[in-house]
Amino acid sequence: MNAHRNDRQQEGPLTAAPIIELQEVNFQYPGAEVMALSHIHLTVQPGEFIAIAGTNGSGKSTLCKCLNGLIPNYYVGDLSGYIQVAGLIAENESVSSLSRKVAYVFQDFENQLVRPTVYDEACFAPLNYGFADYRERAARALAMLGLEPLKEQWIWQLSGGQKHLTALAGALSLDPDIIIVDEPVAQLDPYHARLIYDKLKMLNEQYGKTIIVIEHHTEFIADYCSKVVLMDSGTIRWVKPVQEALSAVEELEALHILPPQVTLAVRETEANRQQSPLYPITIPQAVDYYRAKLPRNPDHTIFDKAQTEDNSPSIPVAAAAVPLVHFDNVSYGYKTITRTLHPVLRGIDLSIHEGDRIALVGNNGAGKSTLLKLISGIRRPNEGSLSVCGHLTKHTSPETLSDYVSYIYQNPEEMFIEDTVRKDVEYFLKARSTEDYRPFVDEVLERLRLTPLQDRDGRLLSGGQQRRATLAIGLAMQPTVMLLDEPTASLDASSRREMTAMLNQLQGRVKATIIATHDMQLVAEWANRVIVMHNGQVALDTDQQSLFGHTAVLELAGLIAPQIAQLSLALDLRPPSLSVDHFAARIHSLMGQHYTREEAASIGTGSH
Known part of the structure; x- marks a missing residue:
């Protein structure tokens, strides 16, 4: 990496550089046949709110672990290229020195909580860095996130959302320039997911923190982020402003990334599609779009009756x-x-x-x-x-x-006790001395497309593969x-x-x-x-159709209806549609492309 470093130093002082700059970064895990990161070039300006998107295994987490020194100091491998983070050249720094500049909240955030109470957790990092004002730093971090009322609570008494905020407070107490959050909403209910993003938005707008999130849920990207980095097979495919990025519907779908439901709805109902349109990507944008398109006070009673009778x-x-x-x-x-x-x-x-x-x-x-x-x-x-x-x-x-009863745990790693997937699927049957169980195991593995993976250790599979394997373990128990x-x-x-x-x-x-x-x-x-x-x-x-009409219960339980249901209700289409296909059929009907009751009901079975 020295050549890149020397080139950058000749250009001028590091203080003039972007807050993050990567040039020709490559990384390969030991024993891996392919590069985890290949020819990465990325520039991030101070104060940006960036989403890194891509399928499981595309390199999102690997890229972010290069920014706080976990790669190559903890996760070893072959790393090359130029990495500058908050004025520091990464190859010259340790995880400790980079962590003062880059806060990292992991997807499994509970594993980074190491102290008994919320206040102890917030004190832990600055205390271990030797800051004399560690108590003030902890108090400030808790205040920024609204956690003062919980400061004396035991960690194990907290809800998932409160634990996530506590992990963020522990990192925030070092006053970092950059905050990276891996899958902010993966383990949270919809209310606390929004709360986490609201706090990140506040840290970005009021305190000038540079925020990077690794995110699968594009509706959160649309509502909170300003730019999207799209990764594919260890490379950066492109970096685009959020509106342009999420309007690339066909490209995202080809990479198995689901655009926001409201964006898909507009794509499905757009009569005159332009070559490269910018679609609505948030619910307010979609509401404005459809209110300008739909006739005033449309009579859609018959259509709704058909849905209620045939599709609920x-x-x-x-x-x-x-x-x-x-x-x-x-x-x-x-x-x-x-x-x-x-x-x-x-x-x-x-x-x-x-x-x-x-x-x-x-x-x-x-x-x-x-x-x-x-x-x-x-x-x-x-x-x-x-x-x-x-x-x-x-x-x-x-x-x-x-x-x-088969119980499939939330964390799939807990389901693997043998060294191959096949042995894990066979385990229950062998323990029960089931006769001639092998053909049945073959059927289960084939049914869940696990036959090519049956000799691999389940703990080393991707997230999606692990979920399939745990379902096979449960099914094998019959x-x-x-x-x-x-x-x-x-x-x-x-x-x-x-x-x-x-x-x-x-x-x-x-x-x-x-x-x-x-x-x-x-x-x-x-x-x-x-x-x-x-x-x-x-x-x-x-039932699920009636659920989203109980707004008081949804609010009480911290639940938020899917985007397409929220859009339906905002447009006074009741009961709300539960799929993009069904919503599109209703819109076509209201705009003069009428359907019979049977056609409306059959269209409503779409699953976007």
Whole structure:
């Protein structure tokens, strides 16, 4: 890297350089056959709000780890090229010195929380750097993020959103010039996801911080970022202003990146498409666009009636049917450090029947994961009774319940205990001494497109591949009830589509599926029943079409409807559309391209 460094030093003082500059940067992990980064050139000006987009494995995280010294000082490999960050030449610096300039909040942010309380965590970095004013730095960081009321809280008592902000405060206490956040919304409910982005926007606009986010969700990019860096196979394909970047719909879709739903809607309903149009990319822009296009006070009653009758799923619960899972006044809590009981679930009465495809939604800390663990037998109720496939869980071991229930963890790495995917899929069957299980394992692997990966270690697969592998592990258990915790978290658009398709394939394989999720688009596309949880209780039990009409419950539970549903409601199209295809059909109808009731209902089954 010396040649590049010397060239830059001859041009003038480093203080005149952009805050980030990369020239001809290449990086290859040990043993890898291809370059993780290839011929990277990137310039970032102070105060920019940048999104780095791309599919899983495109090099986004690798690029950002070069900026704070984790590559090559921690993640070793062959690195070449010129990297300048906040006036420092990266090859001359350590992770410690670069971290004073570059704050990094990881995707698995809970793993970077190392102190017992919020205040201790905020003090940790400046204290270890030897700053005499470490207390003042911690207090200032907490104040900037509105965390003063939580300063004495134990870390393990915080919600996911509060933990994410605490991790950000710990990095912010060093007063860095640059803040990098990897997948800000991956593990958060929609409300806290917006809160994190609002805080980043405030740090950018009021304190002049340069913000870089690694993001799959283009609706957040549209609302908050000013520029997009698009990565593909370890290269930077282009850098564009956000409006131009997200209007490149065909190119993004070809790279399996899902543009905002409102942008797709305009693309589908645009009568006279220009060669390179700039589409609306936010809900307000789309509302203005359609209000200028649609006739005044349109009469769309018949169309909405068709949708309600033909396209709104109902909850398939037979009154006389024996439930697969039944909660009878179930409560659960755990003892805190002060020996008092902290309630997690309160008085749950709930029945789950054959045919249910349940989306379990609510804000972080609402009790969703705990409810799944109770069904699986990992946890047992403190009060009330819970029966699963005819067995009372308080008298039944988790091993026995696993004959009926598969529980797929939120973190897929926790599902891998063997050194190959095939061994992990076979594990349960071998433990149960199942005869001639190999043909069945072959079928499961083939069904989930894992046959080429069956001899690889599951922990070394990409995020999407790991999700497929964990689903195979669950399917191989031949369960009656399948439980999945955040199955689409951290997946790119292509992997999310794959996961939705695989969930649809569970029909006929399992009798009921329950997913705890923050992915409201998954809720709209897959579920036939939605259970909203808040503060350890069931706040609403409905179908996905009716869900988005309960605005008070959505607000209470920190939920935000998918963009296309919000756009429908803003245009007074009720009930709201749950897919881009259905929305486009309604718009065409209102603009004079009429459909029969049957055509409208069939068009409404699209899944953009």
